[in-house]
Amino acid sequence: MSVTSRRLRTYAAAALVxxxxxxxxxxxxxxxxxxxxxGTVTVTLQYFGTPGLKEAAEKFNSTHxxxxxxxxxxxxxxxxxxxxxQWIATGQGAGDIVMLEEGNxxxxxxxxxxxxxxxxxxxxxxxxxxxPYKWEGGQTADKKKLVGxxxxxxxxxxxxxxxxxxxxxxxxxxxxxxxLWSDWAQWAAKGEEFKAKNTGxxxxxxxxxxxQPYIMQKSDTWFYSKDNKFIGDSNxxxxxxxxxxxxxSDKGLTAKLVRWNxxxxxAFKKASFATLPCPAWMTGVISGRAGAEAKGQWDVATxxxxxxxxxxxxxxxxxQSKKKKQAFExxxxxxxxxxxxxxxxxxxxxxxNVAALDDPAFKDSKNEYMNNAPTGQIFGASAKALxxxxxxxxxxxxxxxxxxxxxxxxxxGKSTSAAAWAKAVExxxxxxxx
Amino acid sequence: xxxxxxxxxRGSKFKLTKLDMKYxxxxxxAPFFILFGAFGLFPLxxxxxxxxxxxxxxxxxxxxxxxxxxxxxFGDEKFWNAMFVTFGLFLVGTIPQLLLALLLASWLNKxxxxxxxxxxxxxxxxxxxxxxxxxxxxxIFADRFGLANWGLDLIGIDPVSWRQHRWSSWLAISxxxxxxxxxxxxxxxxxxMQAIPKDLYExxxxxxxxxxxxxxxxxxxxxxxxxxxTVIISTIGGMQLFTEPLMFNYxxxxxxxxxxxxxxxxxxxxxxxxxGTRYGYGAAMSWTLFILIMLFAGINFAMVRRSxxxxxx
Numbered sequence: 228m229s230v231t232s233r234r235l236r237t238y239a240a241a242a243l244v245x246x247x248x249x250x251x252x253x254x255x256x257x258x259x260x261x262x263x264x265x266g267t268v269t270v271t272l273q274y275f276g277t278p279g280l281k282e283a284a285e286k287f288n289s290t291h292x293x294x295x296x297x298x299x300x301x302x303x304x305x306x307x308x309x310x311x312x313q314w315i316a317t318g319q320g321a322g323d324i325v326m327l328e329e330g331n332x333x334x335x336x337x338x339x340x341x342x343x344x345x346x347x348x349x350x351x352x353x354x355x356x357x358x359p360y361k362w363e364g365g366q367t368a369d370k371k372k373l374v375g376x377x378x379x380x381x382x383x384x385x386x387x388x389x390x391x392x393x394x395x396x397x398x399x400x401x402x403x404x405x406x407l408w409s410d411w412a413q414w415a416a417k418g419e420e421f422k423a424k425n426t427g428x429x430x431x432x433x434x435x436x437x438x439q440p441y442i443m444q445k446s447d448t449w450f451y452s453k454d455n456k457f458i459g460d461s462n463x464x465x466x467x468x469x470x471x472x473x474x475x476s477d478k479g480l481t482a483k484l485v486r487w488n489x490x491x492x493x494a495f496k497k498a499s500f501a502t503l504p505c506p507a508w509m510t511g512v513i514s515g516r517a518g519a520e521a522k523g524q525w526d527v528a529t530x531x532x533x534x535x536x537x538x539x540x541x542x543x544x545x546x547q548s549k550k551k552k553q554a555f556e557x558x559x560x561x562x563x564x565x566x567x568x569x570x571x572x573x574x575x576x577x578x579x580n581v582a583a584l585d586d587p588a589f590k591d592s593k594n595e596y597m598n599n600a601p602t603g604q605i606f607g608a609s610a611k612a613l614x615x616x617x618x619x620x621x622x623x624x625x626x627x628x629x630x631x632x633x634x635x636x637x638x639x640g641k642s643t644s645a646a647a648w649a650k651a652v653e654x655x656x657x658x659x660x661x
Numbered sequence: 662x663x664x665x666x667x668x669x670x671r672g673s674k675f676k677l678t679k680l681d682m683k684y685x686x687x688x689x690x691a692p693f694f695i696l697f698g699a700f701g702l703f704p705l706x707x708x709x710x711x712x713x714x715x716x717x718x719x720x721x722x723x724x725x726x727x728x729x730x731x732x733x734x735f736g737d738e739k740f741w742n743a744m745f746v747t748f749g750l751f752l753v754g755t756i757p758q759l760l761l762a763l764l765l766a767s768w769l770n771k772x773x774x775x776x777x778x779x780x781x782x783x784x785x786x787x788x789x790x791x792x793x794x795x796x797x798x799x800x801i802f803a804d805r806f807g808l809a810n811w812g813l814d815l816i817g818i819d820p821v822s823w824r825q826h827r828w829s830s831w832l833a834i835s836x837x838x839x840x841x842x843x844x845x846x847x848x849x850x851x852x853x854m855q856a857i858p859k860d861l862y863e864x865x866x867x868x869x870x871x872x873x874x875x876x877x878x879x880x881x882x883x884x885x886x887x888x889x890x891t892v893i894i895s896t897i898g899g900m901q902l903f904t905e906p907l908m909f910n911y912x913x914x915x916x917x918x919x920x921x922x923x924x925x926x927x928x929x930x931x932x933x934x935x936x937g938t939r940y941g942y943g944a945a946m947s948w949t950l951f952i953l954i955m956l957f958a959g960i961n962f963a964m965v966r967r968s969x970x971x972x973x974x
Contacts, residue, residue, distance in 0.1 A: 305912070309934045316718050338720055488911055489799065493806040624936050632918035639825055641919060654739075658936055 268553045269295045271322035272561075275307040278326065278379055278540060279574030283566045287557060294553045296324075296561075304328050314545070315341035321545040323554040324561075327375055329364065329539050330623025336367050336374055337455070337620040343544040345373040348555040356563070360615035361579040365541050368455060375541030376562040377579035379570065381506025382610035383440050383535030384527045385414075386513060388428075389598065391501040395424040401600060404528040411441060411471065414502075414531040418480040421501060429482035429500040432491065434472035434638045435631050440504050441468040443616050444532040450626070450655065451619025457659035459625060460652040469634065469648060476638045483638055492516045504530060506537035507577035507606045514596040527600035534612035539579065577606055584610070621659055629654045705951070712945035718938035730945035740946065742920050743928040744953075749827075750906075750924065751899035754835035759891060762843045766850035767876055780851065783844030794841060795908020802833040802909065809833075824910065830922040837905045842898070846891050853887035854880060885966070892965050896958045900950065901926050925950055 274280045284298035299322065301307040308331050314320035315335070327335065335342060344350075345365075350373045354362055361377035385408075389399045397417075398404055408414035418430035431437070442449050446464040451457060459465055475481050482500045484491040494500060495516035503509070505527060513525055542562055544554045560566050567578025568588050583589055584607050592603040630651045637647035712730055715723040734740050769780050786794070801808045802823040810820040823829045857880065865875050881888070903926040906916055914931040916923025923931075929950065933943030 309938075312718050312938060316721070489803045489807075490805045493803075497806075621936075628915060628931075628936055632915055636918040639822065639918070641825055 267293060267295055268550055269297050270324060270548075270550050270554045270557050272296050272298045272324040272326075272542075272557070273301050273307070273311070273322035274298060274326040275301050275304045275328075277574050279570030279572070279576045280326065280378070280561065282573035283561050283569040284557075286569045287560055287566065291560075294557055296557050304331070315547075318547050321547060323548040323550050324542050324544055324558050326378070327541045327543055328623075329541065330618070330626075332365070332375055332541055332543075333618050333620045333622050335543070339367050339372050339374050341546055342372075342374045343546050343548065343551050343555075344371075345376060345544065345555065345558075346371075348544070348551060349559075350376065350555075353559070356580055356582060358579050358581060358584075358610060358613075360536070360613055361539070363615045364618075365543075368453070375543040376558060378540045378542055378562055378567070379508070379576035380539040380579045380610055381508055381537040382577055382606035382608075382613075383530045383537055384505045384507075384602075384605045384609060385502055385530045386505035386509065386525055386527055386597070387502045388498055388500075388524055389526050390524050391421075391426055391428050391498060394426045395421045395501075397421070399526070401526050401528050401598075404526070408531045409533075411437070411531045415471070415475060415478075415480070418475065418502075419478060422478070422480060426501070428498055430480040431475065431502050431504075432482050432484045432494065432500045433486065433635070434476040434481050434483075435634050436486070436504050437472050437475070438468050438626075438631075438634075439537050440530055440532070440535040441471060443535055443537075443613065447614060447616050449616060449618060450622055450630075450659070451617060453617050455619050457619075457656055459630070459655045459659070465630075466648070469630075470644070472634065473637055473644045481638065485635060495521070498524075504535070504537070506535075507602065508538065508575060510594055510597055510602065511575050522596055523598045525596070526598040527594070527602060527605055529605060530609060534609050534614075536610060536613050577610065579610075625655050625658060629658060708944045708947050711940055712948050714941045716940040716944075718934075718940060726941070730942050731949070733942065734945055734949060739920060739923075739928060740925075743916075743923050743925040746827075746831075746916070746920070746922055747900060747902065747925045750831055750834060750838075750902055750922070751896070753831055754838045754902075755895045755899050757835075758839045758843055759846060759888075759895065761839070762846035762891070763850055763881070763888075765843060765847040766854060767880060769847065769851050770854045780848065783847055785844070786841050787845045789841070791841065791904045792908060794837060795905055798833065798837045798840075798905075799909055799911060824917050824921070827921045830906075830909070830917060834902075834906050834909055834922055837909065838899075838902065841905075842895070846895070849887060849891060850884060853884035857883050889962060889965055892961050893958050896961050897954055900954045900957065903927060903930070 272280060272284060281298040281300065284296040288295050301310070307326075308328070311321060311325060311327075312334075318341075353376065357377055358380065361380060365375035365377060366373050385405075387404060392399045392404065398407070407417050421430050442464050446462070448458065448462060449465065450459040450462070452462075476483065482494060484494055484499075495513060496518060498517075498521070503513070505513075510527070514522075517525065542558050544551055544558065548554055561570075562580060564578075564580050564582040564586065567580040567583035568586060570576045571578055571583070571589055571592075578584060578589065590603045590607060591601075593599045594602040633642070633647040633651035633654075636642040637644045642650070713725060713727060715726045715729070717723070765783065769776070769783070773779070804810065804820070804822050804824065807823070809823070813820060821829050823833050861879050861883075862875055865879060870878070902924045906922050906924055907914065907927060909922070910916060914923070914927050914935055916927055925946070929943050929946045932939050932946065
């Protein structure tokens with residue numbers, strides 16, 4: 228055997244070992260870290276995504292001496308949720324404070340025994356400091372247990388692309404744009420006008436984008452009645468929103484994209500659609516995808532119907548925590564005015580705390596990327612106008628895994644609206660029955 | 662130790678040595694079996710137990726339900742869809758994969774320059790992280806701005822919505838699977854081919870057999886055990902296909918809006934951990950999959966053995 232081939236073999240072996248090491252994933256969990264020094268209690272806070280909670284926790288730590296928050300990033304929601312569900316079920320592993328997404332909170336509201344009742348820890352007095360729908364959203368159906376306190380919300384606006392509006396001969400100034408549509412029918416009519424101008428772009432990214440704002444504005448229920456019976460098939464608003472959305476794609480107003488896919492990302496760069504229902508956090512999504520060259524091209528107008536919410540999270544204390552009292556103190560601060568403003572400053576997460584929403588630091592804030600739109604004012608107004616809606620245990624899955632894919636199938640022409648609806652209802656019933 | 666044993670108290674030490682000879686091997690292999698018992702066999706049996714119960718993660722164990730989970734399974738059209746996808750992907754993925762690997766191995770078995778480098782090169786896709794492969798192929802097969810559609814556009818073919826049809830998604834996923842596994846299988850075949858005595862080929866050449874004939878009549882029959890091994894391994898891998906279709910769909914478990922490429926593993930995972938966290942139902946599916954893999958691997962084994970034997974006579 229020659230020297231070169233022997234050396235090559237060594238390299239191959241090294242590469243193999245490296246490959247194996249890379250493909251094997253290690254997972255470790257931090258143990259309870261109790262720092263006893265000076266009477267300081269450390270509580271752990273597990274969060275997902277980039278909600279600005281780490282920065283809020285840092286601020287808390289710099290102003291508090293008796294309690295410290297150890298903020299731990301648990302990755303994305305879809306990675307964190309199964310783990311948390313497991314930890315709650317088995318009674319160990321969860322932090323002292325955990326972040327719950329609005330949709331994923333629902334299943335815990337149905338089986339709330341894994342979480343501490345915040346009413347008992349002093350949560351009763353906080354009622355008026357939160358937006359009503361966010362306050363109610365954290366409680367069980369019988370209103371006896373408060374599982375979570377609200378952190379961020381996604382007040383809704385309508386983002387639009389100025390250059391495309393100009394091309395179509397539409398006004399581009401945000402107040403005039405807002406005046407184009409007071410409701411969804413007017414907005415859709417504008418879409419047909421827009422299409423007639425042949426700008427090469429669609430009016431909206433997809434048929435499913437309008438579902439959330441449309442239903443939340445017009446109804447206090449969606450897939451579930453208030454006693455948690457599945458009514459996705461009989462609740463008129465669901466079918467109405469479905470038909471409205473697919474009606475848009477029938478008229479050729481949608482770009483038929485699937486949210487979060489690379490094609491959707493790329494469509495921002497190519498200016499493939501002119502409007503997009505925009506929760507507060509979406510402005511960050513847009514600037515990240517459309518990039519620096521589109522700075523100032525996107526602007527923010529009011530949403531048809533005037534109010535809305537899309538997404539948002541809560542903080543809760545697992546029953547298994549041994550430091551509930553301290554955890555509640557920390558939680559109260561983080562979901563309070565200062566914590567909310569800190570998270571807004573760091574990550575643009577819009578607070579659900581009323582005092583924070585009224586604070587100039589939020590209210591007068593502008594979004595530089597979105598043509599200096601007064602986002603604090605626009606999003607704040609939409610959030611305050613929103614009435615509570617009851618979502619129910621499997622809401623998130625019913626929408627994202629059952630109804631939305633079927634709607635996408637109908638939009639892409641693989642299925643008809645009627646067939647997709649029948650299938651969605653059938654699967655939805657099954658899922659809700661569990 | 663043994664020599665010292667002989668010099669002193671002969672009888673008892675001799676006995677120890679005998680015990681050592683007899684039982685040490687069991688001790689040496691024990692760690693594997695203990696680990697396998699803890700992380701392989703126990704979960705397997707426990708899954709069987711869970712499959713007879715109504716058990717959700719959030720709601721907890723709601724008691725014994727007999728074969729209800731299995732009965733539900735047979736009426737669940739999504740389960741059958743996932744079965745169809747899994748077997749379909751196995752057929753369009755694995756058969757070309759093994760044939761190509763066989764051809765590749767026979768080429769690499771020839772005398773050529775940079776032989777070792779080339780032989781190692783074909784293994785490179787296999788040591789790349791599957792997630793990285795999935796992400797890159799996800800971009801290649803992006804609907805609107807992907808490399809594959811760009812290429813099709815160049816030769817005047819309309820762009821394909823890769824995730825919208827069965828055929829296109831299967832094509833993309835099996836490309837991904839083949840990319841990773843052809844080299845691995847080729848290398849295994851190559852190792853087997855090198856054990857074939859050269860004089861067989863020499864005498865065949867003298868008798869006037871063409872290279873193709875030599876390949877089918879000498880190479881393939883003589884590496885039959887290796888082919889069987891790869892068939893079993895790829896059957897098991899194919900039945901458990903998960904990461905590639907998952908990454909292809911950007912991490913979504915539904916495998917296309919109508920489940921066009923949702924494999925059985927994806928469906929099990931979705932039912933167990935995502936939708937309703939139904940442990941009992943997921944466990945019933947896992948067991949069904951386990952039995953099917955054994956059956957299917959057995960059938961493949963029998964079929965390949967017969968056909969390869971057939972080619973020798």
